[in-house]
Amino acid sequence: MMKIAIGSDPNAVEEKYRLIEFIKKSDLGEVTDFGSDDAIYANVAIEVAKQVSDKNFDRGILLCGTGLGMSIAANKVKGAYAALISDIYSAKRAVLSNNANIACVGAFTIGDKLREELIYAFLTNEFDEGSPSKEKVDAFVSYDMNR
Numbered sequence: 001m002m003k004i005a006i007g008s009d010p011n012a013v014e015e016k017y018r019l020i021e022f023i024k025k026s027d028l029g030e031v032t033d034f035g036s037d038d039a040i041y042a043n044v045a046i047e048v049a050k051q052v053s054d055k056n057f058d059r060g061i062l063l064c065g066t067g068l069g070m071s072i073a074a075n076k077v078k079g080a081y082a083a084l085i086s087d088i089y090s091a092k093r094a095v096l097s098n099n100a101n102i103a104c105v106g107a108f109t110i111g112d113k114l115r116e117e118l119i120y121a122f123l124t125n126e127f128d129e130g131s132p133s134k135e136k137v138d139a140f141v142s143y144d145m146n147r
Contacts (some may be wrong), residue, residue, distance in 0.1 A: 002029030002123065005057040007048045009041035009070070012063035012107035013117065019061065022116045026131070030143045045073035045082075052101050053079030059123060060102035071104040080145055086110060091121035099127040099137045 004023060006058040008016040011035045020031050032090045034048050041064050062070035062083070074082035082102035083094035086109065094100035103122040105115055127137070 002059060003057045004029045004059050004061060005034055005051045005062040006031055007044035007106070008063035009044065009065070010036055010039055011065045012036065014102040015105075015107040015112070016063050018112055018122035019063070019115065019119055020101060023119065023123070025138065028120070029058070032146050041069050041072070044047045045070045046077055047103060049074040049077035049080035049082065054092070058096075058101075061105045061119060061122075062102060063107050064066035064104075065106060065108045067104040067106040074102050074104065078147070081134075081140075085118050085122060088117060091118040092125050094121050095125040095127055096131070099133075099135040100143075133140045 006016060006020060006062055016036055020033065023029060023031050038044055045062050048060045048062055051057045062074055064070045071082045071084040074080050080102055081100045082100060082104050083100035084104045085091040086093055103119060104120060
C-alpha cells in the first residue's frame, strides 16, 4: 500500500482533511498528516519533502492558498520533485513524464471535486522507466543530486 505524507498551511486545513478522507475512502494509500498549524508553510513543506526524499513515504501532498509556495519550498529539498497541479492532464504528466513525488494544490484556486480528481490522477499513475522522458528526468535528478 502506498504511503502518503500530507501537510498544509493554516489556510488549507479543511481541504487537507477532506483530501485525507477521500484518499482513505478511495483506498489509495495510508496517509500520515504532517500538520497545518505553522504559518510558515515552508516548515511543513520541507518536512514532507524530506520524508518523501528519504523514501519514508512514496508520495507527498502539500496544500496552501495557491499551492505555489508549497511547491517552491518543497523543491528546495534534494530528491523532492514537487509539481503544482491544477488540471487532470498535468496531474498525470507530473508523474508519467516528470516522475514527480509530491503534488501541490491550491485551497483557494481549486474546488473540492477537482482537487480529489487531481490527487486521484497523481496517485494512480507511475513513472515508466522505459519512457522517452527517462533521459530528461535523469538530467535534472543528476543535477539535483550533485548540487
